[in-house]
Structure formats: structure tokens, C-alpha cells
Amino acid sequence: MDVLVLSGRGQEFANRVSLESGQPVQQCYQCGKCTAGCPAASSMDYAPHQVLHLVQLGLEEEVLSCRAIWVCASCYTCTARCPCRIEVARIMDILRARARRKGLHRGQRAALFADLFLDSVRRHGRLHELELGARWGLRTGQPWREADLAAGLVARRKLRLRPPRIRGVEEVRRIFREAARLEEGEHG
Amino acid sequence: MVRYAYYPGCVAEGSGREYEMANRAVAARLGLELVEIEDWNCCGATPGHNTGHLLGLALPARNLALTSDMGLDVVAPCAACYNRLVTAQREIACDPELQVLMGRLLGRDYRGDRRVLSMPEAVAAVGAERMKALTVRPLEGLTVACYYGCLLVRPPAVIRGDDPEDPRLLDDLLRGVGATTVDWAHKTECCGAAQALPHEEVVLCRVRRILEAAVTSRADCIATACPLCHANLDQRQARVNRRFGTDYRMPVLYFTQLLGLAFGLNPGELGLGLHFVPTAELVRKIA
Secondary structure, eight states, rough: OOOOOOOOOHHHHHHHHHHHHHHGGGGGOOOHHHHHOOTTTTGGGOOHHHHHHHHTTTTTHHHTTHHHHHHOOOOOOHHOOOOOOOOHHHHHHHHHHHHTTTTTTTOOHHHHHHHHHHHHHHHHOOOOOOHHHHHHHHTTTTTTTHHHHHHHHHHOOOOOTSOOOOTHHHHHHHEEEEEEEEHHHOOO | EEEEEEOOOGGGGGGTHHHHHHHHHHHHHHHHHEEEEEOOOOOOOHHHHHOOHHHHHHHHHHHHHHHHHHHHHHHOOOOHHHHHHHHHHHHHHOOOOHHHHHHHHHHOOOOSSSSSEHHHHEEEEEEEEHHHHOOOSSOTEEEEEEEOOOTTOSSSSSSOOOOOSOOOHHHHHHHTTTTOOOOOTTTOOOOOOOTTTTHHHHHHHHHHHHHHHHHHHSSSSSEEOOOHIIIIIIIIIHHHHHHHHOOOOOEEEEEEHHHHHHHTOOTTTTTTSSSSSHHHHHHHOOO
């Protein structure tokens, strides 16, 4: 049997997550209502209430490298229904951001998707759906997986071929740069 | 004529083109002038707030700043865009420090002083009487399952107005033009949203359950106000059938397409030929 030692360091992690998210993580009493309503729970390694439990126990490495935080669809059902009024989806956001800062997001498909999506926005100011789809296919090594849908979209002229372009694209790039700099400074 | 600033969102130029067509056509009929925000940018959607808290606020905030400059309230037809704009506005309004920070991040004056409306809200504001007066082809005999999904109703502390578990706004609008709407359990069940590419299994399982619930409730079609929900339910319906050996043929329409039909607009102008699941039979039923 594994023995779990709860150290002061563990408490520190739970407190930092509480502070950063503004959510009283320690008040979760593990009722499981978040998990009962979660659309993605069956594809997760840890169910949402277990993710919160990992945070309470201070198991930082374990929670930041789990698949669950990346399978979360950000649907806010957990937040809407929590009897303790804990915004669980907000905590998921915080955990993803922390995982990124520690490089633990690598290999997570949803993190790659977010990167490619935002890269398109950074380049054009708006999302270029075709570019996102094509790069996703190449990066995941399955370039033809979405081909049937792409063909259907092209046939209906629902896939813009040329990238969008806004005049304020430099402003948008600046937002990306400054936001990253400030978040880094804050959490060092 | 009521004027609004208009934030089409990225898919309006692409995969959500028919929603854009229907919104423009119905707005014109309702006397809503939609003035597109010049040089609007992507709101960042789910990837934005998933990546960084400030990024997730600042991308929508630029559009809110542009809206303030126009001196108009803004309509955001995409549920995801609407959710991000309202979230950013509420969160920044609660924190004076954040408001100053936004000004610095954007290099613009941020006030966040204009109302953000979803498309259903903007249409509802026209009033039931006027809607009724414009209805030339009531949707009698048509049974609709109104599907709200997540981002039009949650989180309830941010998105206020409708009941987060049993919303009624779309039902009221479509009943107002003669349709019957069903009471069903999947009004606000998530379709899996942006996980369609990273974790398709989540989306296919969810879409199957939603389609099954709509069939069980004897709906002729599903009505939605979200291009992301629409993409999952319509475009991926054939994949659901292949994966689970089912035979769903459930048309998924944007609510403004149904309103447009009731107002006597022609199906082509409402983009009804652009769906993956055919809508022609449904349209014939109304006409």
C-alpha cells in the first residue's frame, strides 16, 4: 500500500490554486455533482471531483500532468451546479495554465489544438479555419482524418480559402506578447 | 430602426456562413440595423482562456473597446463569442486594477460600458407583437427541440437572464411564430464543443445522446443559436451514424433560419441549402 504524506508544501499548492482562481478549493466535500454532470468525465483519467481532491491533497505533479484537465470541454456545467459554489471550470483553467508553465502540457492534444488555434489568431487577427484544420492534420500525423468534412465544407463554400486579415493585427500581436509577459511576471 | 454594433465572429466568414446569412436577413426584416465592428478580432474562444487568464480577457476586451467607440450596444450571434465578451466585461468591471491593466494591454481606452446581447436576446427585444405581425407563414405543425447548449446559459453568475437548467428564450421565440417546441432533457447538455478535433470521441458520444433525445421527443428538427453546436450536430451526424450504426437524419437549423421561414423569406437566402443534413423535406412541410 502506498503511503501518502501530506506536507506543508502540499498545502502551499492548494492555497496557491485557491488564491489564483479565487475559489475556495478546500471547501469541496467531494459530493461528485460536478462529475455527474460532466460531458467528458467518461474520457478522463481523473473525474472532476477527483481533480479537486488532488489539488486539496497538494499532489501538484499528478494533477498538472493528468489528462482530465485537457479533456474538459469548458462547458461550465460543474460551475453551474456546485453546491459549494466553487467555480470548478475556473480551477481547470488555472491548472491548465500552470501545467503550461511547467511544460507538462506537451503531448496533450487539446493543448496542441489551442496552440494552433491561437497561432492562427496571432498571425491574422482572426481564426483561419482552413489553416487550423490543415496544420492540425499535419501535426497529428493524420492529414486525411477530417478530409470528408473539409470536402463537404468546400463544396458548400463554407471554408474560406484565403486567410482573413485585419488592420489591427499588430495590436492583436501586442496583446499576445504583453499578456504572456504579465502572466509570467505574476507567476514567475 | 434599432442600431446595434455587430460582432460576427470568425466562423461567420466560413463554417457558420448560413447563420450569418439568416441573421442578416431576419434582422433586416425586424428593423434591426447591424453595424459590423470595423476591424474586429477573434475573441480567443475556448483556446484563449484555456491558455492564459489575461489573454482570455484581453482579446474580447479589444472588441468591447471598439464597441464603446461606436457608442452602440453590441450583438454577438455566436454563443461562444457572446460568452467571452460578457465574461470579459463582467470580470473587468469587478476589478478596477484589471480595468487599468486592460487599457495598457490594449493600448486603447477601455470602458466596457455597452451592453452585450446574444442574437436571441436582440430578436426578443423587438417584441412578440411585432414578430407576430411579421409572420406570414406560421410554423404550424412543426415540432422543434430547442437546443441551447452551454455558452448561452452558463456560468449563471455571468450569463444572466434565462434559467440555466431550463432556458426558454428560444422556445418563446419559435412558439411566437407558430411552432410547437418540446420539453426535453437535453436543452443544455454540452455537445463537446471545441473537443471535436482533439477528443472526437467525446463529441460523438455527446451528439449521439442529444440526437437520440431529440428523436425520442418527436421533434422534426433541432434549433440552435451556436455555430459550434451546429457544426457538431450537423456536420458530424454522419460520423455518429457510422460509428454507432444509427440512422439519424435530424435536421439542425439555426433559430433565425426558422424565424426567416416564418417571415416568408426564401430558403436560399437563409442558407438552408448549406447544411450537411438535408433540410428540404422540413422546408416543404412548412410551405
